[in-house]
Structures are given as structure tokens and as C-alpha cells.
Amino acid sequence: MKIIIIAFLMILSCSYAGAQQAFTNSGNFQIHTGASVAGFGDFTNTSAASLLNNGNFYLKRTVTNSQASMTTGTGTLYLNGTAAQSVAGTQPFKTYNLVTDNTSGITLNNDLTVAAVHTF
Numbered sequence: 001m002k003i004i005i006i007a008f009l010m011i012l013s014c015s016y017a018g019a020q021q022a023f024t025n026s027g028n029f030q031i032h033t034g035a036s037v038a039g040f041g042d043f044t045n046t047s048a049a050s051l052l053n054n055g056n057f058y059l060k061r062t063v064t065n066s067q068a069s070m071t072t073g074t075g076t077l078y079l080n081g082t083a084a085q086s087v088a089g090t091q092p093f094k095t096y097n098l099v100t101d102n103t104s105g106i107t108l109n110n111d112l113t114v115a116a117v118h119t120f
Helices: 002-014
Strands: 023-025 028-031 036-039 043-045 050-053 056-059 063-065 076-079 085-089 093-095 097-100 106-108 112-114
Touching: 076 093, 097 112
Parallel strands: 023 043, 028 050, 036 056, 043 063, 056 076, 063 085, 076 097, 085 106, 093 112
Antiparallel strands: none
């Protein structure tokens, strides 16, 4: 019995847990009214993707958009990381409302279109 317990404890001490640091949309990604989605790594919206934000989209790292026909939606994009953030890609990222709260700064390497209100 002691050998089983010791072996079990050794297995537990060697286990590793990790989280994905970035996520990519290459399909149909919709954030509905009243819903919130948070990303703690880089976010990439590919040219084959369809992103529609009608809720709250919180991003903490780099935002890259290559979707040519991106619609504005009615939601809010929050760029509120603690490390420097950037907006990049081959196509403008479009949002209805934008909230920026990053004391490390946000660099625009591509166009960012805001249809309504930008809150600093």
C-alpha cells in the first residue's frame, strides 16, 4: 500500500499544467449581446474568419486582423493589458465601442476603426 501511495505522490509531483497563450479565429466567432469573452494571450482573426462582436471582448495582448469584410457589430472591445499591446494585421480591426486602459501603451501597426465611443 505504501508503494502505491509513494508512486501516486511521485506522479502528482511530476505533473504539469499549462494554458494556451494565444488564440486564433479561423471560423465563425460571435459574441452575443450581454456576453463577455476574455483573451489573455495574442488574438488573431484570420482572412477566412468571421468575427462579430455584439458583447464585450477583453484582450490583453496583440490583436491581429486579416478579415477583409469585418463588420463593426454593437459591442465593446477592451484593450486592457498590463504589458504593451499592439493592433496589427492586413485589414482594419473594426469595433463599435473601444475602451483602452493600458498604462504600458497600445501601438497601432494597422488601422483600428471605432464607430461610436472611445473611452480612455
